[in-house]
Amino acid sequence: MVRTVGTTARGIRTPIVKKGDDLVNIVVDSLLLAANSENFHINDRDVLGITESLLARAQGNYATADIIGKDIESKFPSTVGLVFPILSRNRFSIILKGIISSGRKVVLLLSYPSDEVGNHLMDIDKMDELKINPYIDVLTESDYRKLFGEKVVHPFTGVDYVNVYKEIGKENIEIIFSNDPRTILNYTKDILVANVHDRHRTKRILKEAGANLVYGLDDILNSPIDNSGYNPEYGVLGSNLSSDHELKLFPRDCQVFVESVQNKIKEKTGKNIEVMIYGDGAFKDPVGKIWELADPVVSPGYTKGLEGTPNELKLKYIVDTELDALRGDEVIEAVKKKINTKNNHMVSKEESLGTTPRRLTDLLGSLCDLTSGSGDKGTPVVLIQGYFDNYATE
DSSP states (O other): OOOOOOOOEEEEEEEEEEOOOOOHHHHHHHHHHHHHHTOOOTTOOOOOEEEEHHHHEEEEOOHHHHHHHHHHHOSSSSSSEEEEOOOHHHHHHHHHHHHHHTTTOEEEEESSBBBSOOOOOOHHHHHHHOHHHHHHHHEEEEHHHHHHHHOOOOTTTOHHHHHHHHHHHHGGGGEOOOOOOGGHHHHOSEEEEEESSSHHHHHHHHTTTTTTTEEEETTTTTSOSSHHHHOTTTTTOOEEOOOSEEOOOOSSSSHHHHHHHHHHHHHSSSSOEEEEOSSOOOOTTTTTTOOOSSSOOSSEEGGGGGOOOOOOOHHHHHHHHTTTTOOHHHHHHHHHHHHHTTOOTTTTTTGGTTTTOHHHHHEEEEEHHHHHOSSSOOOOOOEEESSSSOOTOO
């Protein structure tokens, strides 16, 4: 029979997972139940994605604002220069509460016109009209309000983030705006770097400029305090608000978990599938200009078969060029032959121009994130089938 379907992605429903639950068996049993109920088969090289929040919850990987405050208190003797956090109640408000609870004064340096992931603090056209140069100009909070108004709300959330952070800090926070991290050194030499993807560069710049202490959010709660949750690699990066005083941290021991799931499915079905943990997808909202990836990575753990990038031909390119004269079955057979004889390293080849040169885990994690959603779908596990097939696969 001729193959008529390519890649499919299914959201798999699971029971509600709580701390201490046997997540390996829950995931495997949920997948097998779905396969039996919906009458589909599990195949070699299927990909099973499990959302990071499910694993973190099963691990009980949580921490309160007060615990964050204890870590800050142990690391910073006085004023904390907090550099380039993202604008998010979900991602950053509890972290800021924790920092403030340490009793340290905070000087908060915000990048503009937007944060690292595209949340805007000001209208770019208005900024141009005011002749503000984002490369050199430093604004105080008073400057910001005078230029842009007493209430500047995010177009999607309706929130004035400067006001939100100011209220959390109360009299113990000062807010300034600059895109040069070295600006903070005019206020304090003890720095907490809060951006996500450029954190290593920001740390390096500050150290070279003469900072005294330089930590990042990845250095906060990278070990447990009073039996709290922690993450040895990412600290509080990748954390999400769990309640008004507590965070769910990025999960630990992801590699052990994905390999355990892979082995259990092999034991139950005889099939060799790939398994990954996924968080935020790596895509940008074309309207709101928000870069979705607020987690430090798309996938903090995955099995070996998911290493690397796609090695694909651009079908429309070869059909419109060297196979342009062929029609019907002839062009189909020629395309299949071309695929079956393609080079194992297609990068930089003309036939691959326009394919997506991103890591497999970033592509698959984005597909998982979009499939499971971030709300009430109740499908924190995603099965992707046929991803490694192509037009020549029967």
